[in-house]
Amino acid sequence: MLFFSFFKTLVDQEVTVELKNDMEIKGTLKSVDQYLNLKLDNISCTNGNKYPHLQSVKTLFIRGSTVRYVHMSPNSVDCTLLQDASRRKLWFNPQSRMIV
Amino acid sequence: MSTKEEPLDLIRFHLDEFVLIKLRGAREIKGKLQGYDSHCNMVLSEAEEYIYNDSNDDVETKKTEMVFVRGDSVILISPI
Amino acid sequence: MSFFGFDPTAPPAGRNNNKKEVYEFQETYEGLDEADDAFNDETFGTSTGEIRKDFDFGAGAGAGAGASAPPAAAPATASTGSVSQGVSYAQAAAPTDDEFMQDLWGTNTPIKHEQPIASGERKILSLEEIEAQLTAIDPSAQPPQQQQQQPQGQFMQPYMMPPPQFGYMMPPPPGAYMPPPPPPQAYGQMPGWMPPPPMGVPPQPPVGQPVPQQSQPQPIPNTAGSVQPAEESQVQEGAPETAVDNSVVSSSPPKKVDLSHFPVLGSKEAHDAHHQPHRQHQQQQQQQQQQQHQQQHQHNHIAPLQSQVHPPQHTLTPEEQERAARRQEKVSRIMKYSGIMNPKDKDFVTRFQLSQIVTEDPYNEDFYAQVYKVIHPKNDNVQPMGSTNNSIAQAYLEQSGHRLGGRYKRADVALQRMQQQVQKAVTVAKERPKLTQYAKEGALGKISFGTGKKPRQQLEIISKAAERERAGEVKQDKEITSYSKKDILNILEGIITELMNVESETRALHDIDTSKLWDSLKVLEHASCSGDPEPEVNPFIQCLNYNKMLKILPRLFKFLNREQILTITTLIMSNLENLAVIKHGSYTTYANKRVPENIAHLVDSYSMTFSKVLMNAVLDFKFNEIIGLLVILIEHNNVSFVSTTKIGLSILTTLLSRAELIIGEGTISATDLSEWSSCYDELFTSLESRIAAIFPPHPEDVDDGSSRENYVWQFLATLSLGGKLSHQRIIVDEVRDEIFGVMARAKDIDPADVANLYKKQNLLNNLNMYLVVMGLVADENEIKELQS
Numbered sequence: 001m002l003f004f005s006f007f008k009t010l011v012d013q014e015v016t017v018e019l020k021n022d023m024e025i026k027g028t029l030k031s032v033d034q035y036l037n038l039k040l041d042n043i044s045c046t047n048g049n050k051y052p053h054l055q056s057v058k059t060l061f062i063r064g065s066t067v068r069y070v071h072m073s074p075n076s077v078d079c080t081l082l083q084d085a086s087r088r089k090l091w092f093n094p095q096s097r098m099i100v
Numbered sequence: 101m102s103t104k105e106e107p108l109d110l111i112r113f114h115l116d117e118f119v120l121i122k123l124r125g126a127r128e129i130k131g132k133l134q135g136y137d138s139h140c141n142m143v144l145s146e147a148e149e150y151i152y153n154d155s156n157d158d159v160e161t162k163k164t165e166m167v168f169v170r171g172d173s174v175i176l177i178s179p180i
Numbered sequence: 181m182s183f184f185g186f187d188p189t190a191p192p193a194g195r196n197n198n199k200k201e202v203y204e205f206q207e208t209y210e211g212l213d214e215a216d217d218a219f220n221d222e223t224f225g226t227s228t229g230e231i232r233k234d235f236d237f238g239a240g241a242g243a244g245a246g247a248s249a250p251p252a253a254a255p256a257t258a259s260t261g262s263v264s265q266g267v268s269y270a271q272a273a274a275p276t277d278d279e280f281m282q283d284l285w286g287t288n289t290p291i292k293h294e295q296p297i298a299s300g301e302r303k304i305l306s307l308e309e310i311e312a313q314l315t316a317i318d319p320s321a322q323p324p325q326q327q328q329q330q331p332q333g334q335f336m337q338p339y340m341m342p343p344p345q346f347g348y349m350m351p352p353p354p355g356a357y358m359p360p361p362p363p364p365q366a367y368g369q370m371p372g373w374m375p376p377p378p379m380g381v382p383p384q385p386p387v388g389q390p391v392p393q394q395s396q397p398q399p400i401p402n403t404a405g406s407v408q409p410a411e412e413s414q415v416q417e418g419a420p421e422t423a424v425d426n427s428v429v430s431s432s433p434p435k436k437v438d439l440s441h442f443p444v445l446g447s448k449e450a451h452d453a454h455h456q457p458h459r460q461h462q463q464q465q466q467q468q469q470q471q472q473h474q475q476q477h478q479h480n481h482i483a484p485l486q487s488q489v490h491p492p493q494h495t496l497t498p499e500e501q502e503r504a505a506r507r508q509e510k511v512s513r514i515m516k517y518s519g520i521m522n523p524k525d526k527d528f529v530t531r532f533q534l535s536q537i538v539t540e541d542p543y544n545e546d547f548y549a550q551v552y553k554v555i556h557p558k559n560d561n562v563q564p565m566g567s568t569n570n571s572i573a574q575a576y577l578e579q580s581g582h583r584l585g586g587r588y589k590r591a592d593v594a595l596q597r598m599q600q601q602v603q604k605a606v607t608v609a610k611e612r613p614k615l616t617q618y619a620k621e622g623a624l625g626k627i628s629f630g631t632g633k634k635p636r637q638q639l640e641i642i643s644k645a646a647e648r649e650r651a652g653e654v655k656q657d658k659e660i661t662s663y664s665k666k667d668i669l670n671i672l673e674g675i676i677t678e679l680m681n682v683e684s685e686t687r688a689l690h691d692i693d694t695s696k697l698w699d700s701l702k703v704l705e706h707a708s709c710s711g712d713p714e715p716e717v718n719p720f721i722q723c724l725n726y727n728k729m730l731k732i733l734p735r736l737f738k739f740l741n742r743e744q745i746l747t748i749t750t751l752i753m754s755n756l757e758n759l760a761v762i763k764h765g766s767y768t769t770y771a772n773k774r775v776p777e778n779i780a781h782l783v784d785s786y787s788m789t790f791s792k793v794l795m796n797a798v799l800d801f802k803f804n805e806i807i808g809l810l811v812i813l814i815e816h817n818n819v820s821f822v823s824t825t826k827i828g829l830s831i832l833t834t835l836l837s838r839a840e841l842i843i844g845e846g847t848i849s850a851t852d853l854s855e856w857s858s859c860y861d862e863l864f865t866s867l868e869s870r871i872a873a874i875f876p877p878h879p880e881d882v883d884d885g886s887s888r889e890n891y892v893w894q895f896l897a898t899l900s901l902g903g904k905l906s907h908q909r910i911i912v913d914e915v916r917d918e919i920f921g922v923m924a925r926a927k928d929i930d931p932a933d934v935a936n937l938y939k940k941q942n943l944l945n946n947l948n949m950y951l952v953v954m955g956l957v958a959d960e961n962e963i964k965e966l967q968s
Contacts, residue, residue, distance in 0.1 A: 002137045003168065005548040009556075020125070020173070036141075036170070068123075070168040074145060077166050078552055080731060082135035082143060083115045085548040087676060105670075113669035116728040179665075 002085055007032040013076050016046060017062060018069040023051045025062070036064035111136050114179050119144075122175040126152040129169060130180065140171035597795055598833065599949075602894040605840040605901055606953055661706050662715035663722060672723045675700045679732060682739050694739045701736075703748055709816045710757035717758045718751060725760040727782070730789040737793050745797045746805060752794075753809050754816040756828060761786050765825035773877050786827045795834050803842045803852055807859050810835050814859075819866035823874050829895050832863075836898040860902050864910075867899075871914040893946035900953040908954050919958070922947045927960040 007029065016026045017038060024047050027040030041059045045051050054060070111119075111133070120130045121142070131147025147167050151160040496504070521529070663671075678697040685692045701720050708718045723729040737745060756762050761783050767773045775783070798806065813819070813831070822828030839856060842848060848856075874892055896915060900908045912919075922943050929940040940960065947958050956963050 001545045002135065002548060003141050003143075005546045005550075006135065006143070006168075008546075008549040009552040064170070065172065067170045068125075068173050069164075069170070071164050072166050072168065074166040077134065077143065077145070078555060079116075079134045079145060081548060081551055081555065083728070084680065085551075086115060086135040086137065087112060087673070087680060088547060109670075109673070110666075113666065113673050115673070116726070116731075117669070 003036060004034045010072055010076055016071040017067055019066050020068045038062045111177055118180045120178045120180050123173045140174040142169045598894060601837045602897055605837045606897055663719055668719055668722045671702060671719045672726055672729055676732060679736055697739055698744060703751055709754045721755045721758050727785050730785045733789045733793045742800055749797055749809060750812060753813040756817045756822055761827045762822055762825045765827060766821060767876050768824050783826050791830050798834055798838045803848055806835055806839050807855055810859050814862055814866060820870040823867060826891060829874055830891055833895045833898050836902055840901050864907055871911055875918055890946055893950050897950040897953050919947060923958060923960055
């Protein structure tokens, strides 16, 4: 859930998503879910000459599992906070996974 | 102090340190570890990516200031 | 109209217009094209008309049903009937059941009468009329769907839970074949869709009218049926009434609110018919039903004909049929698996699913975003920090000192504070110039009096830690621990973990146990002093080489008591040269006289964190403790080397200026003062003749006015402050070139260059901060005696 939380703070920011098929899509992050599926608006393919498929697409949904990288502005990340959040044992605490 | 060491602890030790990550697709990325989770999703800052092509002498290098790396591409993480 | 949403008119309709009838039937059977079914007769054993006649279930079933036990009754009956031969169970069962039910409710006979009429008149509708009806019907079209299932629900009863809940989500029992429900409009007439023979309890007594065992609502319809068996209106009425009754009684199993009839009832005829029963069964009329009637009534006024509602069935346009079929298919799809899970199962699954996204501590799960929002409020919804109700974020912020601002701001704060302290010391010193003068001149002997002993005494008093260190050192000689980088990182993360634990404890408790945190620091675990091989240096000191350790210092020191802080400071003073910022932070060790970038970064980090923490700590120290620290520093380190590093020089400045401030308070005893001066002498001796070296030599490091050398001038000012006139002369002598260099650089800045004017000011301010100590002041051209 850490990165779900993380990406929530990037909503409305410009990010560049690099997919596992090498396609690079730049756009405004509109939403994210727990699988880190992403929805981007105003997209453009930064290597569009190589991949013209999306030239007419303005908004799209990216299945999280196809993502290789997401590049973002360093100004939109609070590193200290992110490190502390990573250290929180809770992310790995099995108890929090099930309440059944 | 820390009693039992788990594999992920090794990653934790390197928070805020530079690490080298080997990725699928003949890629490596070097950067300062800013965050990670149990899936090996990571955020790196001041990162540099190396893409190895067939001829090993041909290495493409890309710089990126802040990048999220999805864990399912990760092969190994190594301190530098 | 029949009870259960079955429309007895169907078979007769078939009689009148076989094709139409077949059409709907086909829908029911999902593509069985009966119109072209050459074996239709075979299938049904006889023509539809005959079915009607021969199939007077009211009589026949009486015996059959009565004979067999309820669950088996229907099939048995079916097989008994004339229809039965060669007919599949389902096929047989459905119509049979239909009859059965009609019989059961005593509506059988009237049906026959009604059907021809209704169906005959239906076909004449115009498209508009159909539309009108459809719109009228639509609202009620939904209920029928529900209603269709209800019979099934009924059958399910034996298997499943109480009827009301299951109304329509229950799948048919394994044995009961359920033809897909027909389109709502049509299904009233459709025998085909009729539920299979009742396996459940309620319909058990299939002995037609005399069924007193039936649950309360039923008797009434029965009565209705029996009262006016011959009238079609009656028949139609019968069903709704039953429905009403049932719905009123609601929880009783036979809850088959046959709303599906409403469309049909909407017809004028139906409406008229209704009025009769109304008279008889007014108390049973349901409000809703009436409303629907009225609604449909309005539409019906357009059409002169009775039973307009029925026609749609026969004149269904392809689209309508398609629509109906689609709806039907949807329902059947929904139905297919419904009831597979009982409520318990569903509850389990729901909880399981929720557990995936819900945790006991949502704030912790969303920690990053929650805190981030507070730290970096968006411009559009700026809310005052205090008004946030996010306690975790608040607590985190309070603890972490995150809000001190960005890195750069923090660096400025640290630098400013240093400057302030020095300036304050200078001011204090200026306020007692005569005293100083006087003391200098008059008490020269006194000053040198009593050197040597006291500092050592102080050392013993203040530095228990140092003592322990010494003791430790002895031990270490036998067993030298050395730490790998991983060990250090492990220890460091351990510290952070403990720190975070303590921080989270403070949110809940007032009394917190910081002993684990203290232990994790390993300050006392392994003593070392400057010059030890790197792996053997105390782990705390080694940790200080990592950025993340520096970052947590302010948070860490919040949880340490004075004693612990003093111990740590002592340890640091004795290990200055083990710190990377000092060990590698001097330009003198580099061929190009430049500190490498990575060290320069670390130095910056120190300025932002360590220097500030140290300055706060020193504020709490007593005069003799400061002397002790200085003595330790001098003893364990090469002071002139330390002074060529930025951090080293800052540390010296911090201690010296604090000491000067305390002296300025005037409460220091003469013995303490003499200790101080002997300590100062020692320090000065180690610096003497190398003072100019504190200026970084590389041209690029020369301060162009951008405050790069502030720390150097601060040190010079402080050093001069504590020194006697002789000291001051020596200092001036050594840094003379730098003084004139600054003046020259200040002069080089063109006064017209407004943008850079502040640099000129910076340069002169720095210089004057130092010169003022000696009663001098400089502008870019000359140095004068300080007036006033």
